[in-house]
Amino acid sequence: MAESAASEFRFEMVGTREALKLGPPAEAIEQQIQAIEEALASIPDFAFDLSKTLVESVCKTVLADIGQPADPNWDAPKLLKETTNRLSLLPPSHPNPQKARDSVEKTIRGMLQTIQGLCELRNNYGMASHGRDGFAPRLDLRQATLAAQAADTIVSFLYRIHRDALTQKPGARVYYEDHEDFNEAFDQDYEVIQLGGLELMPSRVLYLCDHEAYKAALAEFVADRDDAADEGEEV
Known part of the structure; x- marks a missing residue:
């Protein structure tokens, strides 16, 4: 039973x-x-x-x-x-x-x-x-x-x-999917990469090819975003 x-x-x-x-x-x-x-x-x-x-x-x-x-x-x-x-x-x-x-x-x-x-x-x-x-x-x-x-x-x-x-706030391990706002902003500043019939987004290429550079750019983006938010609170 x-x-x-x-x-x-x-x-x-x-x-x-x-x-x-x-x-x-x-x-x-x-x-x-x-x-x-x-x-x-x-x-x-x-x-x-x-x-x-x-x-x-x-x-x-x-x-x-x-x-x-x-x-x-x-x-x-x-x-x-x-x-x-x-x-x-x-x-x-x-x-x-x-x-x-x-x-x-x-x-x-x-x-x-x-x-x-x-x-x-x-x-x-x-x-x-x-x-x-x-x-x-x-x-x-x-x-x-x-x-x-x-x-x-x-x-x-x-x-x-x-x-x-x-x-x-990014941690030591950074995941691409966590930061859509940064990815979109980065992609607006750079042209889409054409590879044959493929279109590759600049942010993903940076993430996959130079992870440390991606982390550095993300950290700068987050710092600027937080500074802007703090200034908005002070106004």
């Missing part, structure tokens, strides 16, 4: 899938999401390992994007804490940032408790990481779904906040 219920169950990492659409394709993370969903449909307790791994992967991706790579010795709770400490958790124009930050940080502390729980579930009941007694008691689909839902909530929140910040 339990096996029949598991085979009919279909869980989706809805929040994480939607958050990933905000950025460039991240194949490794997408594969982890798919693995969690498939595990819950077939081998539920494998989801304990995969859910923890997904949170760790997204934290490491965020930190690498902003040029502050994770220490390889950090465990999952430390990794999550360091990641949230480096993210702007509130909209920049919020009228009461201190009160709102206090509330958000309380929620973050709850997330830290959640990741600690994921670690313990993975260590005690996961299938892949440490091995276990073949006759040890197992948890079932309900507990595995809880782990996956917790990971989905944490990851979707972190990645959305991170992607919002990257579109406003």
Whole structure:
């Protein structure tokens, strides 16, 4: 009966899938999401390992994007804490940032408790990481779904906040799709490049052929844009 219920169950990492659409394709993370969903449909307790791994992967991706790579010795709770400490958790124009930050940080502390729980579930009941007694008691689909839902909530929140910040201020890793305003302005200043029957946009050619030059031009564009915005506020 339990096996029949598991085979009919279909869980989706809805929040994480939607958050990933905000950025460039991240194949490794997408594969982890798919693995969690498939595990819950077939081998539920494998989801304990995969859910923890997904949170760790997204934290490491965020930190690498902003040029502050994770220490390889950090465990999952430390990794999550360091990641949230480096993210702007509130909209920049919020009228009461201190009160709102206090509330958000309380929620973050709850997330830290959640990741600690994921670690313990993975260590005690996961299938892949440490091995276990073949006759040890197992948890079932309900507990595995809880782990996956917790990971989905944490990851979707972190990645959305991170992607919002990257579109406003470039990080160490710059993605072409994040900066449509700069690309359009750059393309207006230079002629389209003709290559046989192809028309290549100057901004994309610069991004692909001289990534550092693209980053430098983007940084200058963002600085000029921010200066203009500050002057407008002062008027």
